[in-house]
Amino acid sequence: MLEITRLSTTQPDFWDSLQQLTDWDDGATSRVEEVVAEILQRVAAEGDAAVLELTARFDRLAVDTAAELEVSVDEQERALAGLDDEQRRALETAAARIRDYHARQLGESWEYADEHGNRLGQQVTPLARVGVYVPGGKAAYPSSVLMNTLPAKVAGVDEVIMVVPAPEGAVSPLVLAAARVAGVDRVFRVGGAQAVAALACGTETIPAVDKIVGPGNAFVAEAKRRVFGRVGIDMVAGPSEIMVICDGQTDAEWIAMDLFSQAEHDEDARAILVCPDPLFLDQVQAAMERLLPEMERSEIIRTALGRRGALIYVRDLAEAAEVANRIAPEHLELSVVEPRHMAAGIRHAGAIFLGRHTPEAIGDYCAGPNHVLPTSRTARFASPLGVYDFQKRTSLIECSPAGGAALADVAATLARGEGLTAHARSAEMRRDGEGAEPR
Incomplete structure (x- = not known):
């Protein structure tokens, strides 16, 4: 029997239970x-x-x-x-x-x-x-x-x-x-x-x-x-994560394998399914129990699902989006009828996989976007690895004589407000033409 946590948003302690499940100790003992x-x-x-x-x-x-x-x-x-x-x-x-x-x-x-x-x-x-x-x-x-x-x-x-x-x-x-x-x-x-x-x-x-x-x-x-x-x-x-939001109309074995695809990374990986159909949650669990013995890394998958996996019942897809935004998952599959419409309500996720025919595994290898993604709820403020991580941006400022003079009063006023007189005088000297003319 596969052990996996079952949660429901109808539980009075749901959000506390979800936080306990998704909190991560990064191992920095x-x-x-x-x-x-x-x-x-x-x-x-x-x-x-x-x-x-x-x-x-x-x-x-x-x-x-x-x-x-x-x-x-x-x-x-x-x-x-x-x-x-x-x-x-x-x-x-x-x-x-x-x-x-x-x-x-x-x-x-x-x-x-x-x-x-x-x-x-x-x-x-x-x-x-x-x-x-x-x-x-x-x-x-x-x-x-x-x-x-x-x-x-x-x-x-x-x-x-x-x-x-x-x-x-x-x-x-x-x-x-x-x-x-x-x-x-x-x-x-x-x-x-x-x-x-x-x-x-x-x-x-x-x-x-x-x-x-x-x-x-x-x-x-x-x-x-x-x-x-x-x-x-x-x-x-942190460890790899997947969250799947499904409306209950996708093949249960597809969803089971999608959850396995992250759980097989290591014993701390997190795999979560969110669905408004409790019968479908049962079907996916049955599919996982049926398919697990076929997996080369079955013991790692079993351990990961037991530690950090979850099947979550929600009242509707709007509530599912609320759960996703709270978790801010690394990978988020939207296996629903209108994935683009739902994606518009997702604020926090490392990567979003749209539709029933877009498994996270394709993103891991060959879709094109980067698979180095923010984990452990850092998708609230972080982005996938990209070209921008390997480029620096340097500011360029060139004042004309008239332009430097025009901004000198603003700079000097703010500088004196901060008690930085040399800053103020440095700007005012350009305005007033003090000192020797540059060669």
Whole structure:
């Protein structure tokens, strides 16, 4: 019997129960914090020596020099050449679609002149160097390579450095092939907090980057949190989430498999179905019990559904939208008659999948939009990873002589109100023409 929480909005304690179900402890225990702090300190102080020792300890990969941790272009090429035709086509098709989607996000520099002849604008430039962390634990993630790397390449980032855990030296050939397809510049067999530290601080072999993106375990997440400020990061990601709103008219097995698709990531993944038809909730649970034995990762799915899964009864679809906005899910499927109409009422979600024929799994791999999405209710204020995460915006201000004089009184008045006399005088000198004329 599959154990999964059943909730109803008719329960007086529904919202409290929902919050308890969806609250997430990010795993930053005192032990995690202490271990990560020590690793960061060691890598910053010892460079390659620390990376080598930590990689031997945690990944059982012992080499004499840090240069041996780098995966050569030839090895990446061999991995790509070794794929069967179907896998290679899938990688290349997905990469082309992801590039095409993200090319539409490119920001452009702009300028305008105000009524005083001052020129104001914004200059958009790419980051110089980015680090991409690719998980290498319970599964291989070539899709993470594509999703994290291609927006950076589209943005014009000069150099992309990829790090990936390699237990006993093994890296998935599909991951290396994806790195080649995506145009990764350098790849290192380094994982965990030591990889984040190396990217943030730089070592004799691994160059320091300007921003680190990509998901990882609790140690990786804590390391990213701690290096933020020295470098940029994309986000501190929690477990994968899916919420499906269904009107009860979709095949129950489709919905069951959609819930499985996220629950199979790991035991902390969250899968929730919301529906105004209690009979359909029963049908989906029966379908899950029927299909679960067929799944290769059935025990992970069973555990995830037992811990964080839920089947939720709502009075109507309007109430379902209210539940979605409260949860702010990473992935939201709208398996209803009029998905676009319903989507207009969704304010908080990482990605919305519209209609009965749009499973979240397609978004994970090849639809085009990024699958790096805000989790743990951060969709209330955060967005999917995109080209804009790899571009900087610099303000441009150029005052004409008349324009500077015209704004001087405003600046001086506000500056004196703040008690900053030098600010005021700096503006007034331009207005009054004090001092020597510029050469």
